Amino acid sequence: MNIMFASSEVTPFAKTGGLADVSAALPKALSKLGHNVKIVMPRYYSINPANLEKLPFNIGVPVGGLGTLWAGVYKSYLPNTNVEVYFIDYEKFFGRSRIYADESGYSYLDNDKRFIFFSIAVFELALAIKFDVDIFHFNDWQTASGTALLKYRYNWLFPKSKSVLTIHNLEHQGIFGKEAFNYLMIDWEHFNLYEFEAMGLTNLLKGGIAAADKITTVSPTYAKEIQTPEFGFGLHDHIKAHSHKLVGILNGVDYDEWNPKTDKLIPFNYDVENIEVKKKNKLALQERMGLEKSEKKCLIGLVSRFAKQKGIELIAQAMEGLLGLSADFVFLGSGEKWAEGFFSDVSAKYPNFRVWVGYNNELAHLIEAGSDLFLMPSLFEPCGLNQMYSLRYGTPPIVRAVGGLNDTVENYNPFTKEGDGFKFWEPSKDALYNTVKWAVDTYYSDDYKIIQKRGMKKRFSWERSAKEYEKIYKEVL
Ligand code: ADP
Ligand code: GLC
Secondary structure, three states: OEEEEEOOOEOOOEOOOHHHHHHHHHHHHHHHOOOEEEEEEEOOOOOOHHHOEEEEEEEEEEEOOOEEEEEEEEEEEOOOOOOEEEEEEOHHHHOOOOOOEOOOOOEOOOHHHHHHHHHHHHHHHHHHOOOOOOEEEEEHHHHHOHHHHHHHOOOOOOOOOEEEEEEOOOOOOOEEOOOHHHHOOOOHHHOOOOOOEEOOEEEHHHHHHHHOOEEEEOOHHHHHHOOOOOOOOOOHHHHHHOHHHEEEOOOOOOOOOOOOOOOOOOOOOOOHHHHHHHHHHHHHHHHHHOOOOOOOOEEEEEEEEEOHHHOHHHHHHHHHHHHOOOEEEEEEEEEOHHHHHHHHHHHHHOOOEEEEEOOOHHHHHHHHHHOOEEEEOOOOOOOOOHHHHHHHOOOOEEEEOOHHHHHHOOEOEOOOOEOOEEEEOOOOHHHHHHHHHHHHHHHOOOHHHHHHHHHHHOOOOHHHHHHHHHHHHHHHO
C-alpha cells in the first residue's frame, strides 16, 4: 500500500512528546512489512536545511481567505532506513523557535492557519510528487482536518484514497474561532454540531473524527475511556457516535533506540543475564545529579512533560511524604512553570531530591538505566512510552491504572509473585504515596529481582502494532 503519513512532529527532527516517537517508529515498521510509506512534516526553524535535500519545485497551497501560498519542499530519510521524510517549508508559519508555543508557553496565535495550511499542503505534496496514495494517515488535531479535506475537497483528485486518523491525546483538540473554518475551503454546511462546530467555535479534531474513514487511538483502554465523560474532554458523545470506526492499537517500543543491551547513550550496557551492571549506571546517575552515591538506596526516576495530565499535581501534594521514604528521587522534565519552580525549590532544599528542568534525551536514557523504580502517576495516559522503556530497562514502573499504563503494566501480586510494576487506581495523593511506599518496601525485598526480570523480558513490538494498522488500512480500502 502507498501510505502518506502526516504528523506535526517526528523523531529525530522535531519532538515535544511521544507523538514524535510514534511518527517515526510506525512508518518504519510499516515499511518493513513492505508498504511504501512517506512521512510529511513541517520544516521548523530548528531543522537545519543544510542536512536536507532541497527539491527543485514549490507547491501552491490554497488556503481559504489567504490565497495560494507557495511553499518549498525538502526531503530526507528516517535515520538508517529508506523511509522518505518530506518537509514543508514556509518561513512565515514555521520559521520560529518553537513548534506550538513560544518560550513562555503561550500557544502561537496563528496555530489554526499554520496547521490547516500544513494539512492542505499534504495533498498538494502528494500531487507534486505523483504519489498514488491509498491511505492518508493523520495524527492528532494538527492534521485531523485532513480527513475532511480528503472527503470534501480533494476527493476528485484522490478518488480511491481513504483516511485514518490517530488520536494520541484527546486533551488537545485544536479549538479556534469560527473564522478558522474558512481556511479549510470546504463547504460551510460542514460547520455544524455533528462536524466542525463546538459552541460556535471551530474544533478541528471533532470535524476530523466525523470525516475519517477509520479512527484509531493508542491503547485499547484509552479507546474505551474516551467514550466516557471522565476522559472525553467534552467529545465523548461525539466519539461514541463514531465508535463503529474506532480501534485502540497499542504503541510499540523502538528497541533500536531503547534497549539497555545496545543503548549508546548510557555508560554501561546490560541485560537480564548481567543485570548487576545496572548498578554502575545508578552510581553514574547519582554522581551526575549530585545525589549521595549508594548502590543500595532506592532511586526513583521520572521523565515527563510537567503537565497536569502527568499527575504532577498529585506528586506535589504527596511530596512531603515521599521525601520521608527511604528513597532518592531524580526528575527530568519541563512544562508548567509552577512545577518547574516547585521541583527546583525541593531540589535545592532536600538532599534526596534532584530535578533537571529542560529537555535532555541522553539524561532520559540514563534515568531509565540508573533508577530502581520509575514514577508515572498520570491522570490520563493514551498510551505512554516511558513505562514501556522502564520495563525493558529493569526499572519497574509505578503507574496509575489508566489508558496505556493499564494495558502495559501488570500489577505485582505478592502472593503469586506475578506482575512487573505497581498500580494504583484512585487519583489521590494518598493512593500515590501508599503505592510508592509499597514499591520502595518491595525494592528492599527479595521479590524485587523477580519483578524486574519479568519486565525486562516483556516486549512491545512495533511489528505487531503495524500489522494491526495494516489490517485496518485493508478494511477501509
Ligand atoms: P507524552 O507524549 O504524553 O509526553 P509519552 O510517554 O508517550 O508521553 O512520550 C514522552 C516521550 O518524550 C518519551 O520518549 C520521553 O522519554 C520523552 N521526554 C519527555 N520529557 C522529556 C525530557 N524532559 N527530556 C527528554 N525526553 C523527554
Ligand atoms: C500522546 C500521549 C501519550 C502517547 C503518545 C504517543 O502524547 O499523551 O500517552 O504515548 O501520544 O502516542
